[in-house]
Amino acid sequence: MRVELVAIGTELLLGDIVNGNAAWLGARLAEAGIDVTHAVVVGDNIDRIGEVFKVALARADAVVVTGGIGPTQDDLTREAVAQVAGVSLVRDAGLEAELRRRFTELRRDVPEMNYRQADLPAGASAIPNTKGTAPGVRAEVRGGVIYALPGVPHEMQVMFDDTVLPDLLARAGQPAAIVNRVLKTAGMWESAVAAAVAPLVAELEAAGNPTIAFLASGGQTRVRITAKAGSSAAAEALVAPVEARVRAALGSAIYGVDDDTLDVVLTRLLRERGQTIGVAESLTGGLLGERLTAAAGASDVFRGAIVAYATDLKSALLGVPAALIAAEGAVSAACAVAMAQGARERLGATFGLALTGVAGPQEQEGQPVGTVHIGLATPAGVLSRSVRMPSDRPRIRMFSTVAAMNLLRLHLLGSAPEGSQA
């Protein structure tokens, strides 16, 4: 089974938009074991679109098209499909009624132009769009099949997963359902995650289903488990034991699944416990506070932050003893702990979490770029952790906030690293 991707829109050729749909579809089809050989972008020109469809149908079994199915005159995908199939467009009564229903919900009349979205090439069927008004088109043409979807990513993605992928898999004689589970880890490099899971990966390799992939970004590593089966339930049943083994291998390094983010998970743990956090920052300049307030509802658990960027402010605002800074330096585990204590007291929070370090580009106090100390003050005492990040300024700052949030998360779960007790 070979698939060709076609994206339609002059705005893509002009570079106003990057063709992210092709990357998303390519990744999705690769997971499903379906080959994509070409991805083409063509402008809003009916003859060129038709030519591209003909070339694609000659070299692939199926063509997945994005864009050009809106209501305006430069949306030409429906017309081009009809032209290549040698049929005319026919207004579909069911789609027309559905359009009227949708616009009535919005308390608006259907603009005359929008009725074009109820047209289908003769013999084609509609692909339901649950997120927007433009239905997709599925047409058997020249011994192959064309699926035409909207260019709007969140509409296209749902329609692809719900209708196009199952149809493609059935045509390929493959199991009809694919389930993905993404386990998100913090505090381990990708190589360490891969090493911990290596025996399982080796074991799964022979059967080839489920598969495991590792994806690293933003100082975190994701483990993706993908299973194919005849139904979603059967695919889920294949994922479950593999997920259990990955969880056993990685333990508390896994902070969440799928769309979870570390800040939301940490905020949820604190909210469940009725606890709060106050932050002291230096090299991150406010990034840790920014992360903890990115999601709505942060005010339940986030008290505030003191960014003591200048060294003298670490004493003035956080009460770090000047003698401590003179003896240990502002970039030290002892200073991080004192900052965390200051944040806890002065911000009136259950926990104080502090970061001090060297973001670069120059070393500081003789310490190399990437040296970062995290301090945590709890009702029961303090702990610290020191890390070394081999990277550039933006990433050192981002990885530092991940490491800090992860330290508090592990503490809340009762699994903060033993050796770091200060």
Added chain:
Amino acid sequence: MRVELVAIGTELLLGDIVNGNAAWLGARLAEAGIDVTHAVVVGDNIDRIGEVFKVALARADAVVVTGGIGPTQDDLTREAVAQVAGVSLVRDAGLEAELRRRFTELRRDVPEMNYRQADLPAGASAIPNTKGTAPGVRAEVRGGVIYALPGVPHEMQVMFDDTVLPDLLARAGQPAAIVNRVLKTAGMWESAVAAAVAPLVAELEAAGNPTIAFLASGGQTRVRITAKAGSSAAAEALVAPVEARVRAALGSAIYGVDDDTLDVVLTRLLRERGQTIGVAESLTGGLLGERLTAAAGASDVFRGAIVAYATDLKSALLGVPAALIAAEGAVSAACAVAMAQGARERLGATFGLALTGVAGPQEQEGQPVGTVHIGLATPAGVLSRSVRMPSDRPRIRMFSTVAAMNLLRLHLLGSAPEGSQA
């Protein structure tokens, strides 16, 4: 003149990488007035690459190829060009010597595999690569021309601007040089910027050179002036009077040009004056401090930030009178001013800059989502500005920091809005 773009690499089809090169090249060619009709992605397969080249040469005058010219066995662009041209690859003595020179600089032997990068299809010429080791290829094939460039964006972009675009323009019989000037504004909506420049745009429209485009993102509007001429100097001479008129129309709303960012410009203004800034935040959670410390060297001017997210901390940490909050609310111009005064004093800075507002999703103190008050405390007094941002939580927070930095910038330039004196 019609150009087709071809990107080579299985990793693009798998969705591991988004084809940003096509968007960049599409925008560059559109500025130059050259039509791009198709953009194709194909995997690392020599027969498919050759087929794609043939189709492209049949429908376009020139083909710009990215990727597949590295040293490894799956880099097949050179071979495919030779195949389509019906010639063999010939090792180029000059390129071979250049490769040796580069590796000697790195104190390494040339790996045997890398000598492939010195091969050229017979009759083709090399495109110099000043940023990496892989030279590009320019080959006249089947009545058209193929330019093969690396997939690495920063190498590809320089090679395109220095060699490919002038060559394309010469072939098209067009002026050989294009100069872009981007003027960056803050504090004006795109529609207001466009309205202020409208007479100039209308005047330029007839001649079509230079042109003006508006680009809005991140709460800022950029004005791009593009001129074409026989030489860079002549194009610059066309840009200069248009730039002067745009500057006259927009005045101090323009904070910088090309790669300038608002935080770097503000930091530079403060550094020049030997002045410092301290920040008080609420709805932004630390984002303003984060922005001001994003670039290296921030410690010269940035003292620190107090993020008083919880209302009681606005009094405890910033000295905002509880009576003021009771009377005016925490989301008020008066509170923003008091926060700014507190930041200025407690952080020991020349200027205190403060933000308070409603990031949403719920309204607060009866004030709608998007209400934001900015306070500025200076050695001479205080000012405030209140804005209403019709947007979502992430954008309200981002736009707020832009508005705050811009208020201080305008004050430093002596052009803060009159009416806002508190």
